[in-house]
Amino acid sequence: MNRITWVDNLRGLSILAIIFLHSTIAVHNNAGHFTLISNTMNEMLAPVRLGLMFFVSGLFVDVGLKKGLGPFINNKIKSILYPFIVWVAIYGGLKIVFSSMANTPQSPLNIILSHLTGGGDMTWFLHSLFIFFLMILVARKLPFYVVFLVCMFASWALPAIKPDSIFASFDNSHINKSFYLFVFFYLGDYVVRKQIDLAERVKKTSVIGLSLASFALLSCLNLFIVQGAPEAFLSPLALLSVPFFVWIAAHLSSRIVYYIGTHSIVFYLSHYLAIQVFSKLVKFESASPWMNDIKFIAAFLAALALPWTICLMRSRGWLNFLFTLKKSAKPLQEKAV
Structure with missing residues (x-):
């Protein structure tokens, strides 16, 4: 059985977006010089982050x-x-x-x-x-x-x-x-x-153009016009945005994103433990945006390090019982998009 690359890439991107959100929460939304971009990204991705x-x-x-x-x-x-x-x-x-x-x-x-x-x-x-x-x-x-x-x-x-x-x-x-x-x-x-075949459909200019326009409109509405509105009102644009993210996943070449996608349950379930520990241990406040930069980056890296460590342990037959009752299977071959 083969793995389809864009599927795991899309899953990896979604998990990364969630970790990014929780990293900003760990530093109480004070991410130093990253604050504006982190707040903007989190708001833009809110209607589709979990949907993907x-x-x-x-x-x-x-x-x-x-x-x-x-x-x-x-x-x-x-x-x-x-x-x-x-x-x-x-x-x-x-x-x-x-x-x-x-x-x-x-x-x-x-x-x-x-x-x-x-x-x-x-x-x-x-x-x-x-x-x-x-x-x-x-x-x-x-x-x-x-x-x-x-x-x-x-x-x-x-x-x-x-x-x-x-x-x-x-x-x-x-x-x-x-x-x-x-x-x-x-x-x-x-x-x-x-x-x-979504990977083929998103190659069409009309499809990707409509999807990109939908996500752009969705982002503008979510950021500037209908903040706090029920998600159901924005759902048509959110659904139309999916092909745009499929297109990104199909053209993405990142071993990190792909790795996270293939171990998505580990990264999803365990990263928040690191976030919680980090937020409890690193409580000092600083007026320096540079120090807040370091805190935000440290939170993000900690949220990646714990799941990555667990993945390494699972590859040696340890901790698999935390995530599934199924026996470990042989690694699946990667299938190009």
């Missing part, structure tokens, strides 16, 4: 179902539900142990329930992804416009979880966000079912 991850995941629905419904679900239990449980124990356990140091202390019951219902730090992605792989069994039988309209209405209309609820979390609108992101997941599956 779900889009890539959707690309693998069809090939999984061809093996049969039983093996399909069993695979998702081993590769998604299992690491979800493991990392709920890790993040939830650490939050309980160090609750006295948290900015917003929570009871142990509140922490456990928020994680198990998809509101936990980092683990919410696996929670939503597992549900998406079940939802798609029905949704893929429906026209795109029906799925889009239902999900966007739900994303916009559903009330957020009340802050005083025992299910409250760091993001009480995570259910709304999941409906918004499911359309990206559906789109990935749709592309494969319709046998659309």
Whole structure:
């Protein structure tokens, strides 16, 4: 079996965008000389950053179902539900142990329930992804416009979880966000079912031109006009922006991005541990923008170093139990775009 390079590149770019965002959070948005560019990039990428991850995941629905419904679900239990449980124990356990140091202390019951219902730090992605792989069994039988309209209405209309609820979390609108992101997941599956070769389609000037214009308009609206507006209102432009990022991934030649993409679950789940430790240990404030530059770069490098170290350990047969119940497979051959 071969790996398709642009798919892993796209996944790697999405993970890097998430790490970049969390690195700015680690330094309380004071990234020195990088502050303006980091704030601008994070705002521009907000409507598509996580959507691209779900889009890539959707690309693998069809090939999984061809093996049969039983093996399909069993695979998702081993590769998604299992690491979800493991990392709920890790993040939830650490939050309980160090609750006295948290900015917003929570009871142990509140922490456990928020994680198990998809509101936990980092683990919410696996929670939503597992549900998406079940939802798609029905949704893929429906026209795109029906799925889009239902999900966007739900994303916009559903009330957020009340802050005083025992299910409250760091993001009480995570259910709304999941409906918004499911359309990206559906789109990935749709592309494969319709046998659309995206890598070829984005070579067309009309396709890439429309997608680039959509992302430019989306960025302008998000930055200057409709700040704070529900994501559902911007979703058509966000979906039209996907081919532009596929084009970038198809033309990108970066071993680092590709490596992160092929080890995406490790980088996604573990980098935030480094971010949390860094933000707790490096608390000193400085008026010097140069010192803040160093803090931001150090946070970013720390968030890459921990997952990279874990990947090296996994290559030697260690720590694989943290991410999957499946046995280690032989490295897949890279397939050119």
